[in-house]
Amino acid sequence: MNTNPAQRKRRIALFVAVVALLLAGSALFGAFSFSSVCTRCGAIRDTTEWQIPLTRATIFRMSSEHQTPVSTELFRSGVVSKHEHQWLFSSGGGNGVTCAIGEGRHIRPVVQSDGVASVLAAGQRFGEVQFRDRLVRLMFDSKTSEAVRGLGLCAPTNGFTDATEFHTWLSRETEFFDEMVTMYQKR
Numbered sequence: 145m146n147t148n149p150a151q152r153k154r155r156i157a158l159f160v161a162v163v164a165l166l167l168a169g170s171a172l173f174g175a176f177s178f179s180s181v182c183t184r185c186g187a188i189r190d191t192t193e194w195q196i197p198l199t200r201a202t203i204f205r206m207s208s209e210h211q212t213p214v215s216t217e218l219f220r221s222g223v224v225s226k227h228e229h230q231w232l233f234s235s236g237g238g239n240g241v242t243c244a245i246g247e248g249r250h251i252r253p254v255v256q257s258d259g260v261a262s263v264l265a266a267g268q269r270f271g272e273v274q275f276r277d278r279l280v281r282l283m284f285d286s287k288t289s290e291a292v293r294g295l296g297l298c299a300p301t302n303g304f305t306d307a308t309e310f311h312t313w314l315s316r317e318t319e320f321f322d323e324m325v326t327m328y329q330k331r
């Protein structure tokens with residue numbers, strides 16, 4: 145291609161102008177960030193979507209997944225194996241939306257609880273598998289997950305040293321826990 149210096153200059157100027165416009169445009173795209181929780185294992189996913197301002201049209205999406213104390217324990221004990229995550233919207237904001245909330249917001253604090261993970265682990269270790277499985281069902285139900293979180297808060301911070309300690313704790317907490325579950329189910 146034969147171009148004289150003037151034409152080349154014009155081309156470079158045009159190119160620079162296009163790049164500048166694209167950069168300015170992408171800075172104007174609204175970023176919407178949200179988090180979701182997997183209702184099978186308790187992993188968490190954080191997503192940012194760049195959208196055309198004030199619309200839900202997504203140009204570009206970036207996600208990262210994180211393990212939580214509960215998901216780590218459920219994988220370790222074999223309650224869950226490799227699966228397709230079932231993401232439930234928790235909360236988010238950006239691009240004109242101050243605060244968007246979903247059912248997952250009830251489950252997120254539970255899967256992040258060390259106390260709940262410790263109770264699940266003790267259930268497995270000290271032969272209360274049925275109780276453990278019931279906890280798993282209840283915590284992935286957005287209605288009752290708060291009750292499981294409450295139970296986790298009552299667990300000893302250093303975990304359970306032996307079966308006796310766990311069974312004593314369990315028989316002390318069960319009645320109140322069952323009451324809480326019934327109360328949350330009625331809401």
Ligand SMILES: [Zn+2]
Nearest residue numbers: 182184185229
């Ligand atoms: Zn999952």
